Each structure stands twice: as structure tokens, then as C-alpha cells.
Amino acid sequence: MGLLARIALAHLRGRVRQSLVSVLGVATGVGFFIAVAALMEGSQRDFIATLVDAIPHITIRDEFRNPAPQPIRAANPDAAVQLDGLKPKDELRGIRNARARLAALDSISGLVAAPSLRGQVVLRYGGKDMGVSLIGIEPARERRVSQLEADLVQGRLEDLHTAANAIIVGTVLAEKLGARVGDTLLASSAAGIRLRVKVVGLFRTGVMGVDRGQAYALLKKVQVLQERPNVINEIRVKVGDVYQAAVIARDLEARLGYRAESWDEANEGFLDALRIRNIILYSVVGAILLVASFGIFNIISTVTYEKARDIAILKALGFAERDIRWIFTAEGLVVGAIGAALGWGLGYLLCRVLSQVEITLQSETRTLPLYEAPAFYALALGFALASAGFAAYLPARRAARLNPVDIVRGAQ
Amino acid sequence: MRRVTLKATGLARVLPGAVPVTLVRDISLEVTAGEFVAITGPSGSGKSSLLYLLGLLDRPSAGSVEVDGQPTADMSGDQLAALRLAKLGFVFQFHFLLPEFSAAENVMVPLQRAGRLDSRAIAEWAAGLLAMLGLADAADKRPDQLSGGQRQRVAIARALANDPLVLLADEPTGSLDSVNARIVWESFADLAHKQQKTVIVVTHNAAFAAAADRRVHLVDGRIVSDRPATA
Numbered sequence: 001m002g003l004l005a006r007i008a009l010a011h012l013r014g015r016v017r018q019s020l021v022s023v024l025g026v027a028t029g030v031g032f033f034i035a036v037a038a039l040m041e042g043s044q045r046d047f048i049a050t051l052v053d054a055i056p057h058i059t060i061r062d063e064f065r066n067p068a069p070q071p072i073r074a075a076n077p078d079a080a081v082q083l084d085g086l087k088p089k090d091e092l093r094g095i096r097n098a099r100a101r102l103a104a105l106d107s108i109s110g111l112v113a114a115p116s117l118r119g120q121v122v123l124r125y126g127g128k129d130m131g132v133s134l135i136g137i138e139p140a141r142e143r144r145v146s147q148l149e150a151d152l153v154q155g156r157l158e159d160l161h162t163a164a165n166a167i168i169v170g171t172v173l174a175e176k177l178g179a180r181v182g183d184t185l186l187a188s189s190a191a192g193i194r195l196r197v198k199v200v201g202l203f204r205t206g207v208m209g210v211d212r213g214q215a216y217a218l219l220k221k222v223q224v225l226q227e228r229p230n231v232i233n234e235i236r237v238k239v240g241d242v243y244q245a246a247v248i249a250r251d252l253e254a255r256l257g258y259r260a261e262s263w264d265e266a267n268e269g270f271l272d273a274l275r276i277r278n279i280i281l282y283s284v285v286g287a288i289l290l291v292a293s294f295g296i297f298n299i300i301s302t303v304t305y306e307k308a309r310d311i312a313i314l315k316a317l318g319f320a321e322r323d324i325r326w327i328f329t330a331e332g333l334v335v336g337a338i339g340a341a342l343g344w345g346l347g348y349l350l351c352r353v354l355s356q357v358e359i360t361l362q363s364e365t366r367t368l369p370l371y372e373a374p375a376f377y378a379l380a381l382g383f384a385l386a387s388a389g390f391a392a393y394l395p396a397r398r399a400a401r402l403n404p405v406d407i408v409r410g411a412q
Numbered sequence: 413m414r415r416v417t418l419k420a421t422g423l424a425r426v427l428p429g430a431v432p433v434t435l436v437r438d439i440s441l442e443v444t445a446g447e448f449v450a451i452t453g454p455s456g457s458g459k460s461s462l463l464y465l466l467g468l469l470d471r472p473s474a475g476s477v478e479v480d481g482q483p484t485a486d487m488s489g490d491q492l493a494a495l496r497l498a499k500l501g502f503v504f505q506f507h508f509l510l511p512e513f514s515a516a517e518n519v520m521v522p523l524q525r526a527g528r529l530d531s532r533a534i535a536e537w538a539a540g541l542l543a544m545l546g547l548a549d550a551a552d553k554r555p556d557q558l559s560g561g562q563r564q565r566v567a568i569a570r571a572l573a574n575d576p577l578v579l580l581a582d583e584p585t586g587s588l589d590s591v592n593a594r595i596v597w598e599s600f601a602d603l604a605h606k607q608q609k610t611v612i613v614v615t616h617n618a619a620f621a622a623a624a625d626r627r628v629h630l631v632d633g634r635i636v637s638d639r640p641a642t643a
């Protein structure tokens with residue numbers, strides 16, 4: 001071991017109890033960081049998984065991000081043109097060439113796509129009205145892109161084919177309406193069409209808005225209800241890696257021209273909230289480590305005062321300022337490193353304890369979602385060493401600048 | 413002409429303050445290799461202060477010090493430290509040892525810092541120095557297990573560890589019995605005469621001062637006499 005390191009360790013050995021307190025401070029910070037980060041990341045991933053399961057990864061809609069340019073503008077790109085009295089063309093919206101586009105999407109490896117027609121309808125049962133988004137689907141394709149089948153708590157996807165006008169609704173919606181499987185509701189669309197529909201299944205995604213505001217029926221039926229035969233206005237796409245969805249969506253939008261929105265774009269506000277949560281996490285842990293740093297600052301300062309004579313000797317013998325700084329900074333780093341190592345153990349233990357904790361949500365009992373990543377351990381170590389090193393560096397720098405003769409004169 | 417190892421020109425040191433304290437003034441001194449110099453003077457006359465200046469531990473308020481022909485006035489703190497490590501050995505009046513390390517380890521510190529020898533050679537060299545100062549048995553003891561006189565000699569061994577060109581010692585025999593004091597004094601004389609080192613020693617002891625080659629006498633921070641010592 002190097003001479004400087006041996007001197008540093010000798011100093012710490014002389015202050016075992018104080019060093020231990022600082023070590024425990026760092027360990028607490030590191031341990032809680034690891035546990036809380038695992039919990040935060042776990043719940044975030046759990047949240048996102050629930051969300052991503054409940055919604056399509058990418059939704060291609062019959063919309064354009066920018067309206068098509070007016071022909072006169074296209075003809076005179078540099079001219080200043082003002083147009084008044086424009087009337088929007090009353091076109092029958094929908095995705096053109098939908099079948100061909102679906103086939104094209106299917107041919108891209110890793111992607112599966114399903115068509116749907118989404119429109120607002122009002123469902124009435126027993127005098128209660130609920131507005132919902134009714135999604136027309138093809139069960140065979142739907143199965144590939146959505147979690148709907150797995151989310152069914154009653155009925156099966158094929159049951160949509162069994163009844164004449166079958167519908168699957170969310171549990172919350174059913175509860176609000178007071179309807180159960182087998183009951184017949186009245187659906188009315190903005191096009192003025194009314195249909196009696198029979199509830200053949202119930203789903204629960206865990207996302208409130210979806211469970212209350214969505215319902216599914218066969219694509220053909222919805223096209224009838226909306227008076228838009230053969231039209232689809234949404235293609236929902238499932239991708240392999242949900243964290244790549246945004247990139248793929250941009251690519252699809254460029255290829256197809258239609259607006260393609262990834263799940264994270266659609267839920268930006270929600271993800272911002274998660275980001276804020278992360279900031280809070282790092283601030284809290286930063287505060288713990290800051291307190292631990294005060295401890296380290298304190299003991300290194302004490303040691304430099306106590307060891308003033310040693311500093312005088314070392315400098316008189318020809319040690320450079322850098323050597324002295326190194327000795328005392330290393331002492332802080334040793335405290336930080338031992339603390340971080342203990343903190344790793346503490347964090348690991350806390351995670352084991354937390355993973356045993358059971359919680360009951362929506363009458364479903366499960367363990368706390370934890371996501372443990374080596375990165376958290378590395379990050380905690382980095383934080384701990386950086387703050388310990390900095391806390392020790394300040395008194396170390398002061399000690400290194402001491403003039404040996406001042407110390408000797410003071411000591412005499 | 414002998415090699416001039418240490419040269420002081422017009423040295424003064426004033427402690428700043430509301431009432432500035434002059435520690436030494438008008439010190440000009442040239443010391444050569446192989447010379448054994450005793451610095452004497454009453455308590456408070458500035459002997460330690462002068463030794464700090466010559467040992468590059470303190471910077472003069474006026475004047476300059478040259479070590480082995482090198483001017484030091486413009487050197488940085490770290491450059492001075494490097495020069496101390498390479499060419500000077502210093503023994504404080506109050507023998508400071510690193511309390512956590514054994515006598516031998518204390519002696520090895522400057523050797524390890526200089527890093528010129530491997531660990532085995534360092535250990536052998538340190539053992540040799542301790543033996544020369546009659547401390548072979550004390551090598552593994554920690555400072556708090558040593559007597560004052562033994563600590564003093566460990567500090568001397570440490571000052572000699574890097575084979576310095578100039579050895580500066582502040583009252584090195586102050587806490588030694590007469591037998592050990594004589595051993596130390598004779599080894600200083602040997603260092604000067606047989607190894608051609610410069611040895612500058614502060615002492616109160618007139619008999620020892622007389623045994624040096626040259627005696628510099630200070631009063632009130634000034635050199636009042638500088639002449640060959642006579643028995």
C-alpha cells in the first residue's frame with residue numbers, strides 16, 4: 001500500500017468512532033437511495049406497463065400534423081398570399097387505402113397492426129346515459145395488438161360474433177350504468193343511427209379513463225352505426241420494444257403521411273409527472289448525502305487540526321501540497337466508500353424487505369413493484385464518493401496550505 | 413575551494429502584526445560541504461528562526477537563501493518542498509514523529525516519498541541509520557513507547573534518511589544523556605568530515621559548540637560572532 005494511503009488510514013484508525021458515524025450516515029443515504037429508486041422505478045415501470053398494455057403503442061389516425069397547403073400557395077411558394085372565406089371540404093374522413101397500408105405495416109418485422117373505427121356514441125341503460133368512445137375492431141387482428149383479451153374479466157373476444165349486435169364494455173362503465181353481461185343497451189351515434197346492443201363481455205385495464213370511457217364492437221357494426229361503410233380511422237400498432245415506440249412512430253408518420261402518435265407522446269403530461277417524481281427522489285437522496293457530507297467534512301476538519309504537527313513534519317520532510325491534499329481527501333473517500341459498500345448491503349436488504357410487503361389495490365393483492373438495476377448501485381456509489389470527496393477536499397486543501405513553521409511556532 | 417552548499421544573504425524575518433516582531437535580521441552566511449557549524453545564543457535570540465529560514469521552511473522578509481548554488485526566492489511552495497526532500501534534512505527542536513508509525517517506519521517515510529529505492533533497500537537503509545544512532549532495539553516501537561532521547565535520535569535518523577547535502581538540527585542533544593549526546597555529536601562530526609555533508613546544529617552546550625568547526629553566535633536576531641570554534 002502506498003505511503004500516503006497508509007498515513008490516511010492511520011488517521012482514520014485514530015478516530016474510529018467518529019469515522020463510523022460518518023460511514024453510517026453515508027450508508028443510510030446510499031441504502032435509501034437504492035431502495036427508493038427501486039421502488040420509484042418499479043412503480044413507474046409498472047404504471048407504464050399498465051398504461052402501455054391498455055393503450056396501443058402507436059396510433060395512426062386519419063389526421064395530418066400540418067394541413068395540406070392550399071394549391072395557390074403551392075404554386076407560389078415565395079409569394080405572400082392571403083386567402084379569405086375558405087370553406088373546409090366536407091370530405092369523408094378516414095384512412096385511404098387502409099387495407100393496403102395494413103398489409104404494408106404487417107410486412108415490417110416486429111410490427112403488428114389492427115384497423116379500427118372509433119367514434120362517439122351514447123349508451124343508454126335503465127334511463128342512464130353515458131358517452132363513450134366505441135371502437136370497432138376485428139377480433140382476430142385485435143388480439144395481436146391489444147391486451148383487450150387478457151383484460152376481459154367476463155366473456156371472450158369471439159363472443160362479439162355470437163350476438164347480432166354485441167358490445168364489450170369496461171367494468172367501471174358497466175357499474176355506472178348498472179348493466180351486466182347479457183343486458184341490452186341502446187347505442188346512438190351522432191349520425192342519428194340507433195342500435196340495440198347486447199353486453200357480451202366486461203374488461204378491466206386498471207386505467208380508470210379507459211374502463212369508464214371505452215367500449216368495443218365489431219368493426220362492421222360500428223361502421224353501420226356511424227354510417228361510414230368500409231371506413232376506418234385508426235390503425236393501432238404494437239411494437240416489440242415499447243421504449244422505441246416514439247422512434248418507430250416518427251418513421252411511420254414519414255412513410256404514411258398520417259399522424260402517428262406513440263403512447264408516450266399521447267401521455268406526455270403523465271410522463272412529465274413521473275419526471276418530477278424522479279427530481280424529488282434525487283433531491284431527497286441528495287439531502288441525505290449532504291447531511292452525510294457534513295459529517296465527513298467535520299471529521300476531516302477535526303483530523304486536520306489534530307494532525308497539524310504531522311502535517312508540519314510531512315511538509316518539512318518535503319511532501320508537496322498535493323500529497324497532503326491527497327491524504328485527507330483520501331480519508332474522506334475511504335469513509336465514503338465504506339459507507340457506500342455498507343449502503344449497498346442496506347439497500348439490498350431494504351429491497352428484500354420491500355419485496356415482501358403486500359398491498360391491496362382494487363381488491364387485488366400484490367407485492368410492491370420493485371425494479372432493481374445495477375445502475376442504481378453505481379449511481380449511489382458515484383453520489384456518495386463525489387460528495388465525500390468534495391466534503392473532505394475542502395479541509396484537505398486548507399491543511400495542505402498550512403505553513404509548517406506556523407504550526408511549529410504555535411506548538412512550542 | 414569547497415562547494416558552497418548553503419548561502420544566506422541579508423536575511424531578515426519579521427512577523428507582521430500590530431507590533432511587528434523581528435525574529436532575525438542582517439544574516440549573511442556561507443557554509444560549505446564538509447563543514448560542521450554550531451549556532452549558539454541565548455534563548456529567544458532567533459536560533460530556531462534562522463534555522464527555519466536556512467532549511468527553507470520559512471520565507472525571509474528580506475534577503476535570500478541559495479541551496480547548492482540554486483536561488484530559492486522565486487520557488488513555489490512545492491518546489492521548495494522538492495528541494496527539501498532532495499537536499500535538506502531537518503530536525504526540529506521538539507522532535508516530532510508520526511505517532512502512528514514505528515521508529516523504523518518514521519525513518520522510512522522520506523525514503524518512500526522520494527521513491528528512489530525498492531522497499532527492501534529502504535528497510536535496510538533505515539535499519540542502518542537507526543543502528544548508527546544506537547536504536548537498533550527500538551526500530552519496531554512506536555513513538556509513545558520511546559524515551560525523549562530515543563525519539564530525538566529517531567528524528568535525526570529520519571532527517572538523514574534521504575542522504576541530505578545539508579543537515580539542520582535544532583537542539584538535537586537537548587534531551588539526551590551525556591553518553592548519547594556524545595554519540596550523536598560524534599556522528600554529526602563524522603557526517604561532516606567523512607561524508608562531506610554540511611551540518612548546522614543549534615546548541616546551548618558550550619562544550620559541544622567548541623567541538624564543531626565553526627561557531628556562529630546570535631544575540632537578538634543578529635550574528636555577533638562567526639569564527640572557528642576553539643576547544
Ligand SMILES: Nc1ncnc2c1ncn2[C@@H]1O[C@H](COP(=O)(O)OP(=O)(O)OP(=O)(O)O)[C@@H](O)[C@H]1O
Nearest residue numbers: 409427433434435454455456457458459460461462
Ligand atoms: N509566533 C511568535 N510570535 C511572536 N514572537 C515570536 C513568535 N515565535 C517566536 N517569537 C519570538 O522570536 C524570537 C526568536 O525565537 P526563536 O524561537 O527563534 O528563538 P531561539 O533562539 O530558538 O530560542 P530557544 O533557545 O528558546 O529555542 C523570540 O524572542 C521569540 O519570543
Ligand SMILES: [Mg+2]
Nearest residue numbers: 459460505582
Ligand atoms: Mg529554538
